Amino acid sequence: MLDIKITKAATLKAKPADETKLGFGKIFTDHMFLMEYTRGQGWHDARIVPYAPFILDPACVVFHYAQEIFEGMKAYRAVDGTIQLFRPDCNAKRMQDSCDRLCIPTIPVEDYIQAVKALVEVEKDWVPHTEGASLYIRPFIFATDVGLGVHASPTYTFCIIVAPSGAYYAEGINPVRIYVEDEYVRAAPGLTGFTKCGGNYAASIKAGELAEEKGFAQVLWLDGVEKKYVEEVGSMNIMFKISGKIYTAPCTGTVLPGVTRRSCIELLRDWGYEVVEEHVAIADIMKAGHDGTLEEVFGTGTAAVVSPVKELDWKDDKVFICDGKIGPLTQKLYNTMTGMQWGKIPDDKGWIVPVCKG
Numbered sequence: 388m389l390d391i392k393i394t395k396a397a398t399l400k401a402k403p404a405d406e407t408k409l410g411f412g413k414i415f416t417d418h419m420f421l422m423e424y425t426r427g428q429g430w431h432d433a434r435i436v437p438y439a440p441f442i443l444d445p446a447c448v449v450f451h452y453a454q455e456i457f458e459g460m461k462a463y464r465a466v467d468g469t470i471q472l473f474r475p476d477c478n479a480k481r482m483q484d485s486c487d488r489l490c491i492p493t494i495p496v497e498d499y500i501q502a503v504k505a506l507v508e509v510e511k512d513w514v515p516h517t518e519g520a521s522l523y524i525r526p527f528i529f530a531t532d533v534g535l536g537v538h539a540s541p542t543y544t545f546c547i548i549v550a551p552s553g554a555y556y557a558e559g560i561n562p563v564r565i566y567v568e569d570e571y572v573r574a575a576p577g578l579t580g581f582t583k584c585g586g587n588y589a590a591s592i593k594a595g596e597l598a599e600e601k602g603f604a605q606v607l608w609l610d611g612v613e614k615k616y617v618e619e620v621g622s623m624n625i626m627f628k629i630s631g632k633i634y635t636a637p638c639t640g641t642v643l644p645g646v647t648r649r650s651c652i653e654l655l656r657d658w659g660y661e662v663v664e665e666h667v668a669i670a671d672i673m674k675a676g677h678d679g680t681l682e683e684v685f686g687t688g689t690a691a692v693v694s695p696v697k698e699l700d701w702k703d704d705k706v707f708i709c710d711g712k713i714g715p716l717t718q719k720l721y722n723t724m725t726g727m728q729w730g731k732i733p734d735d736k737g738w739i740v741p742v743c744k745g
């Protein structure tokens with residue numbers, strides 16, 4: 388149990404007037420959560436303070452060697468007014484796995500959830516009221532030791548900031564075009580693919596920018612060894628419905644274990660679908676696309692929930708999926724997940740964690 392000291396901001400910012408123009412991660416609230424780690428002492432000084440810039444030494448480890456990890460989740464304003472979280476324990480455990488790989492000291496699951504809840508409660512008036520909009524939560528930990536020797540820092544800062552963010556599908560769910568990346572890779576066995584570390588993103592920006600220039604929403608990453616098997620898209624896991632079965636890459640170290648991925652798999656299995664967590668060759672996906680057995684393709688992630696894919700381009704080959712429309716199973720997953728998150732359908736899975744009354 389953390390002893391969280393709360394210092395309220397003297398003046399509060401004006402809340403955004405138009406919740407349809409929030410965008411993603413652009414506006415931040417009045418407060419942030421902070422806690423420091425010092426070797427020998429452990430995590431200490433948990434507190435909520437006015438949102439403010441950091442003052443850091445230019446020789447801090449994080450600036451040079453990227454010893455940093457983050458998480459991403461949302462707080463929702465349910466139809467009955469409750470402010471609630473979706474499976475925060477999964478994010479807390481995943482953050483521990485990320486920390487462990489980056490030699491960052493872990494934070495107990497209960498402390499992580501307590502910190503998130505405390506900040507969300509302080510900022511509850513910032514949780515948007517508009518359907519589909521939410522308060523995006525960004526916890527992160529970075530190394531603060533000063534010095535250029537390559538080593539695990541003995542000191543860290545854990546911070547949580549929150550950003551009211553707009554509905555991902557403000558203009559309706561539009562299926563996207565995906566570029567199958569054939570040159571660059573995101574992860575390889577033994578590396579950090581299963582962690583949410585900033586370095587993974589730094590390494591993936593180039594492929595993303597090139598794909599965007601060519602009119603694609605995101606890249607689909609292939610395995611880093613043979614560039615043969617599908618892994619995931621930019622910041623989402625990906626699922627393929629082929630002849631009635633759902634295929635997705637296994638979480639064996641190179642794929643980020645998404646909370647949305649895991650939740651969709653549980654729902655699909657509840658509904659009687661066979662979900663195969665195996666390596667599937669991109670050549671087989673393209674073949675299924677051509678012979679008409681590739682029924683639906685969708686990404687899964689906290690930001691979009693599900694993102695239907697209408698086209699895959701691999702080398703000189705293209706396949707088009709579901710006539711450019713969202714597939715019925717993708718739509719059902721979207722309705723079920725968002726229904727639970729916004730308290731419109733009962734949570735019979737125990738996934739919703741209330742924070743406070745709005």
Ligand SMILES: *Cc1c(COP(=O)(O)O)cnc(C)c1O
Binds near residue numbers: 643688690
């Ligand atoms: C965060 C992330 C995901 C999705 O995880 P969720 O927990 O579902 O939001 C997928 N892939 C990558 C690379 C990610 O960083």
